[in-house]
Amino acid sequence: MLSLERLxxxxxxxxxxxxxxxxxAWSALFAMQASFELPAGWQELGPGYLLSLCAGSIADAGFPSAVLMWSxxxxxxxxxTAFPAFKTYSDLAHTDAASGRSLAALISGYLLVWLGFSxxxxxxQIRLTxxxxLNTLGQSTSEILSGGLLIVAALYQFSSLKNACLSACQNPMTFFFSHWQPGNLGALKLGLRLGAVCLGCCWALMLLAFVAGTMNLAFMGLAMxxxxxxxxPQIGAKLSAPLGVFLFIAGSTVVALPLMPNLF
Structure with missing residues (x-):
């Protein structure tokens, strides 16, 4: 706790x-893995319920369970991914521009946006299933769907909206100064705006969970x-375009491979 206080x-x-x-959240997602076995006698506890979400189709589990998983x-x-922005806002407390409550309001606003996305x-996911x-693990069973999601994510990497949202995420101090609102309510609104910017930056990459599988921990970790x-800023400027090229090649390959035998 003392080390955390110093940081x-x-x-x-x-x-x-x-x-x-x-x-x-990571622990719960791990517990929900289909291959995860709980100790005897734990079936009626919380982890047992989490595991049951992946026992069958998400369409059978129901909308609330699907929302919980995506949340x-x-x-x-x-x-x-938003920690640098949260830390920047936290540092503003030393200038009396922000407080612990306003920081909590900011984070809450940010998470509310992603709850809406969930x-x-x-x-x-339910409709596609x-x-x-989609199969029971939330993974695409269609080459067209998989390739389409990859290509859409690739093209979005080069869009003006993606670049604008990414620029705001890369420069949180400028973002806060440009849209500053005082007080806890102002911080909540600022968090909602930050969440919207982050959503505009990352929604296409998040939907690639339907390609890898919504319960694929390796994908979640890599995507994060x-x-x-x-x-x-320095890394993102060099990463965004190559990532877009890679996704486009991957998507095109997924779509083209099933058609190759018909060409010969």
Whole structure:
């Protein structure tokens, strides 16, 4: 706790809660893995319920369960990517521009946006599963769908909207100064705006979960690292375009491979 206080003076309890929440989300996602076996007698406890979400089709589990799963994914994957922005806002407390409560309001606003995304993504997953385009692990069964999502994500990497949102994420101090609103309500609105910017930056990459599988921890970890690095100014400037090229090649390959036998 003392080390945390030195790193985050004045807000150590809030940051402890933040990191504990992210760790809890990752732990829950791990417990939900289909191959994860619980000790005897734990079936009626919380982890047993989490595991049951992946026992069958997400369409059978229901919309609330799908929202819970996507909410955990959003917290586990997206909260760490916004940590530099949260830390920048936290540092403003030393200038009396922000407080612990306003920081909590900022983070809450950010997470509310991703909760909204979780509702949309859950609904989309259920519909795609009902049409037979996703299997029980939330992974695409269609080359067209997989390739299409990869190509859309690739093209979006080069769009003006992506560049604008990414620029805001890479320069949080400029973002806060440009849109500053005082007080806890102002911080909440600022968090909503930050969440919207982050959503504009990362939604296409998040939907690639339908290609790798929504319960694929390796994809979640890799995507979190890539999106975090992309938001770092010096690294992101060198990463965004190559990532787009890679995704386009991957998407084109996925679409083209099934057609190759018909060409010969």
């Amino acid at each position: 985050f003076p004045g807000h150590s309890l809030l940051w402890l809660t933040f990191f504990a929440g992210v760790l809890a 955990l994914m959003s917290l586990a994957m997206m909260a760490p 509702f949309v993504a859950a609904l989309l 009902e049409f037979g385009l 690292v890539l999106m975090t690095l992309e938001k770092l």
